[in-house]
Amino acid sequence: MARAGITTERLTRAGAELADEVGFDQVTVSELARRFDVKVASLYSHVKNSHDLKTRIALLALEELADRATAALAGRSGKDALAAFADTYRDYARQHPGRYAAAQFRLDPGTAAASAGVRQAGMTRAILRGYDLAEPDQTHAVRMLGGVIHGYLSLELGGGFSHTAVDPQESWDWIVDALDTLLRTWTGR
Amino acid sequence: MARAGITTERLTRAGAELADEVGFDQVTVSELARRFDVKVASLYSHVKNSHDLKTRIALLALEELADRATAALAGRSGKDALAAFADTYRDYARQHPGRYAAAQFRLDPGTAAASAGVRQAGMTRAILRGYDLAEPDQTHAVRMLGGVIHGYLSLELGGGFSHTAVDPQESWDWIVDALDTLLRTWTGR
DNA sequence: CTAATTTGCCTAAAGGCTTTAGGCAACTGA
DNA sequence: TCAGTTGCCTAAAGCCTTTAGGCAAATTAG
Numbered sequence: 001m002a003r004a005g006i007t008t009e010r011l012t013r014a015g016a017e018l019a020d021e022v023g024f025d026q027v028t029v030s031e032l033a034r035r036f037d038v039k040v041a042s043l044y045s046h047v048k049n050s051h052d053l054k055t056r057i058a059l060l061a062l063e064e065l066a067d068r069a070t071a072a073l074a075g076r077s078g079k080d081a082l083a084a085f086a087d088t089y090r091d092y093a094r095q096h097p098g099r100y101a102a103a104q105f106r107l108d109p110g111t112a113a114a115s116a117g118v119r120q121a122g123m124t125r126a127i128l129r130g131y132d133l134a135e136p137d138q139t140h141a142v143r144m145l146g147g148v149i150h151g152y153l154s155l156e157l158g159g160g161f162s163h164t165a166v167d168p169q170e171s172w173d174w175i176v177d178a179l180d181t182l183l184r185t186w187t188g189r
Numbered sequence: 190m191a192r193a194g195i196t197t198e199r200l201t202r203a204g205a206e207l208a209d210e211v212g213f214d215q216v217t218v219s220e221l222a223r224r225f226d227v228k229v230a231s232l233y234s235h236v237k238n239s240h241d242l243k244t245r246i247a248l249l250a251l252e253e254l255a256d257r258a259t260a261a262l263a264g265r266s267g268k269d270a271l272a273a274f275a276d277t278y279r280d281y282a283r284q285h286p287g288r289y290a291a292a293q294f295r296l297d298p299g300t301a302a303a304s305a306g307v308r309q310a311g312m313t314r315a316i317l318r319g320y321d322l323a324e325p326d327q328t329h330a331v332r333m334l335g336g337v338i339h340g341y342l343s344l345e346l347g348g349g350f351s352h353t354a355v356d357p358q359e360s361w362d363w364i365v366d367a368l369d370t371l372l373r374t375w376t377g378r
Numbered sequence: 379c380t381a382a383t384t385t386g387c388c389t390a391a392a393g394g395c396t397t398t399a400g401g402c403a404a405c406t407g408a
Numbered sequence: 409t410c411a412g413t414t415g416c417c418t419a420a421a422g423c424c425t426t427t428a429g430g431c432a433a434a435t436t437a438g
Contacts, residue, residue: 003386003433025214030424042387044426106347113352139355140363143341146349147364151340152332158295160335163302166328174329175336182371192404192415219395230397231416239396 004038008046011036012056019057019098024105027098029053058105059115065092065103066116069123078130079180085127086149086176093153100153121146131183141183148175193227197235200225201245208246208287213294216287218242247294248304254281254292255305258312267319268369274316275338275365282342289342310335320372330372337364 282289
């Protein structure tokens with residue numbers, strides 16, 4: 001019997017694509033096996049279990065996001081950086097909804113600490129360095145930024161804005177603008 | 190054979206409790222049957238299917254949230270109202286993580302339009318009436334508020350803040366403060 | 379270039395959740 | 409009390425996960 005040439009890598013990548021097609025929580029070892037035209041059990045030598053597979057997809061997504069953000073931030077600062085960063089997330093979420101959902105997958109602390117999520121947090125702090133905020137304000141601001149971006153995208157992708165005529169893109173720009181203003185004018189209380 | 194006295198109501202309520210215990214996506218018709226000491230198939234006369242059950246739990250959560258928000262908002266306005274509203278969500282999310290997750294369950298448009306989610310959107314707009322924002326700014330602001338609140342809570346509950354020493358409560362208060370300032374001083378661009 | 383070893387994919391099988399079909403007993407109301 | 413409705417049950421099929429054990433293909437060693 002010819003071998004299919006499956007690797008953990010390929011499996012993860014295929015899982016990410018599947019996620020974008022059918023949604024992250026519809027990603028199933030069985031479906032992947034079908035796509036590789038291989039029996040389900042065969043995949044268990046490449047991946048520990050379903051949770052492991054999802055974790056890998058999540059890590060891939062976090063990596064991709066961090067890479068894009070790094071590229072977007074190069075040479076920018078201030079509001080420019082903030083907007084580029086925010087747009088990176090929105091674009092990614094819209095282009096790869098499944099992967100974006102995967103990036104939200106709950107990782108155990110150890111895995112999370114070794115993930116590209118750390119790079120993302122670092123970038124957020126770097127952006128905030130453009131607005132001078134002392135600690136703990138900076139941490140508060142990091143959390144707010146993370147919250148708005150994730151929350152807004154989650155609502156938008158979930159269809160939460162479809163009942164109003166206002167263009168989500170406009171709201172997004174408005175929000176970035178508002179956040180910039182807020183951070184610039186924040187004097188501490 | 191004695192009857193168990195199961196109703197759609199009780200099932201939904203038990204489902205909500207189960208969600209708080211094990212997480213919304215671990216809510217299963219089978220587990221519910223076990224808890225009612227009844228065969229699984231029996232539940233299918235009270236609930237169409239698993240999706241139907243989850244929808245009902247989501248609607249229950251949305252209702253509860255809207256009720257709490259309504260109560261919290263009574264007699265308040267301005268920042269006071271904003272803070273009370275935001276705190277309502279945070280308290281609910283912390284007390285009932287499973288239900289809170291359920292409230293994020295993707296409902297089909299018709300169901301969503303008939304849900305208490307509409308009341309919540311209305312309350313957000315009511316709060317914003319305390320800050321005078323013309324359209325479409327008001328809509329942008331509604332989306333930003335919804336985004337921050339949901340996004341922040343989702344990150345907090347997901348354990349996203351556990352690596353820093355800063356108290357999430359403090360960040361929360363800081364963010365509410367910041368949003369109030371932002372909305373108060375927003376002059377349009 | 380074989381022979382030995384590793385490794386990839388397979389069959390088999392058990393366990394869990396979902397959902398439908400059909401049946402009988404327990405309530406309900408006339 | 410008797411007919412009708414309703415609630416819970418058994419049976420069964422379909423799909424997903426995960427483990428165990430086996431054979432053959434690829435790789436490494438002699």
